[in-house]
Amino acid sequence: DAGITQSPRHKVTETGTPVTLRCHQTENHRYMYWYRQDPGHGLRLIHYSYGVKDTDKGEVSDGYSVSRSKTEDFLLTLESATSSQTSVYFCAISEGHPYEQYFGPGTRLTVT
Amino acid sequence: AQTVTQSQPEMSVQEAETVTLSCTYDTSESDYYLFWYKQPPSRQMILVIRQEAYKQQNATENRFSVNFQKAAKSFSLKISDSQLGDAAMYFCAYRSKDGGSQGNLIFGKGTKLSVKP
Numbered sequence: 001d002a003g004i005t006q007s008p009r010h011k012v013t014e015t016g017t018p019v020t021l022r023c024h025q026t027e028n029h030r031y032m033y034w035y036r037q038d039p040g041h042g043l044r045l046i047h048y049s050y051g052v053k054d055t056d057k058g059e060v061s062d063g064y065s066v067s068r069s070k071t072e073d074f075l076l077t078l079e080s081a082t083s084s085q086t087s088v089y090f091c092a093i094s095e096g097h098p099y100e101q102y103f104g105p106g107t108r109l110t111v112t
Numbered sequence: 113a114q115t116v117t118q119s120q121p122e123m124s125v126q127e128a129e130t131v132t133l134s135c136t137y138d139t140s141e142s143d144y145y146l147f148w149y150k151q152p153p154s155r156q157m158i159l160v161i162r163q164e165a166y167k168q169q170n171a172t173e174n175r176f177s178v179n180f181q182k183a184a185k186s187f188s189l190k191i192s193d194s195q196l197g198d199a200a201m202y203f204c205a206y207r208s209k210d211g212g213s214q215g216n217l218i219f220g221k222g223t224k225l226s227v228k229p
Contacts, residue, residue, distance in 0.1 A: 043219045
């Protein structure tokens with residue numbers, strides 16, 4: 001199993017509060033991704049990183065920001081959480097060919 | 113933009129039988145990668161099998177095999193000798209080969225597979 005951890009694993013927060021989710025890898029992979037999973041939508045890309053301090057937006061980036069100051073850590077921040085951001089968040093890593101991605105265990109976030 | 117479609121929201125199979133999950137995709141690219149991921153109730157996303165578009169031979173991993181039809185843009189997953197542990201959500205995913213700095217996966221909405229004892 002790829003060494004990927006996510007913290008916290010579960011979180012309940014109130015609307016309007018900031019939230020930060022952490023993804024930590026021990027594989028030294030270059031690429032890291034944040035996805036959200038919602039019923040009926042599969043997984044959708046929020047943000048991704050292709051190196052330290054190199055990040056870019058994905059399909060559903062509004063309301064989210066990311067940072068990557070070290071190879072092993074990729075942080076996802078909800079600046080002001082809304083109920084529409086209630087979801088399961090997955091981090092994934094990848095390193096070149098053949099480009100498969102390995103996923104963390106997920107974080108279930110509930111915004112009340 | 114590429115899209116991935118899984119037309120079967122739910123499927124059911126008898127233990128020890130064979131089941132095929134469907135996936136179609138739309139792309140204008142000639143070279144790319146296709147994947148099947150399994151998500152059991154534990155929620156962990158597990159890579160099941162990978163296919164590289166330039167390889168005509170269908171990928172196989174133990175009881176899992178694919179039927180890759182490039183012209184039809186179809187990528188179905190066959191599970192042989194189904195086991196209770198195969199019960200899960202299955203996601204088909206596409207990745208551009210020349211994804212540049214992005215290289216993210218584009219997922220279908222998933223097929224929930226139930227296995228009856």
